[in-house]
Amino acid sequence: MVAKSLKSKIKEVGQVNAGWVVFDIVFVKDLDECLGLVDFDKFELHIDDSVSEKILIPTLIHEIFHILFSTVGVRAVNEDTEEEIKITNEFIVEQATRGLLLLKRLNPELCEILYDT
Numbered sequence: 807m808v809a810k811s812l813k814s815k816i817k818e819v820g821q822v823n824a825g826w827v828v829f830d831i832v833f834v835k836d837l838d839e840c841l842g843l844v845d846f847d848k849f850e851l852h853i854d855d856s857v858s859e860k861i862l863i864p865t866l867i868h869e870i871f872h873i874l875f876s877t878v879g880v881r882a883v884n885e886d887t888e889e890e891i892k893i894t895n896e897f898i899v900e901q902a903t904r905g906l907l908l909l910k911r912l913n914p915e916l917c918e919i920l921y922d923t
Contacts, residue, residue, distance in 0.1 A: 812859050815919050822851055822870055823912040824877045842869040874905030
């Protein structure tokens with residue numbers, strides 16, 4: 807039996823549940839100058855289809871953190887802005903903790919892939 811690739815495992819899970827909405831994980835060709843992005847209008851997490859297995863998990867985690875931070879309130883009014891957000895270390899750690907716990911509780915299959923590789 808041939809083991810499934812990391813990409814096929816992620817495609818099989820196919821989504822990230824943020825509690826308030828579910829984001830579809832979509833592999834796309836030719837993301838302009840980035841390996842991944844979150845489309846908050848379409849509720850999609852995009853990963854460049856050409857991303858190697860070596861950087862797939864870090865890229866996915868990076869994009870998931872965009873979702874988690876937005877979910878727990880660490881965001882600018884406009885998600886696409888380059889506006890500076892001023893917060894304390896304690897605030898960011900508390901929000902990251904809540905976000906990771908939420909991710910784990912709502913997405914056990916995805917977390918198994920993320921942390922068992």
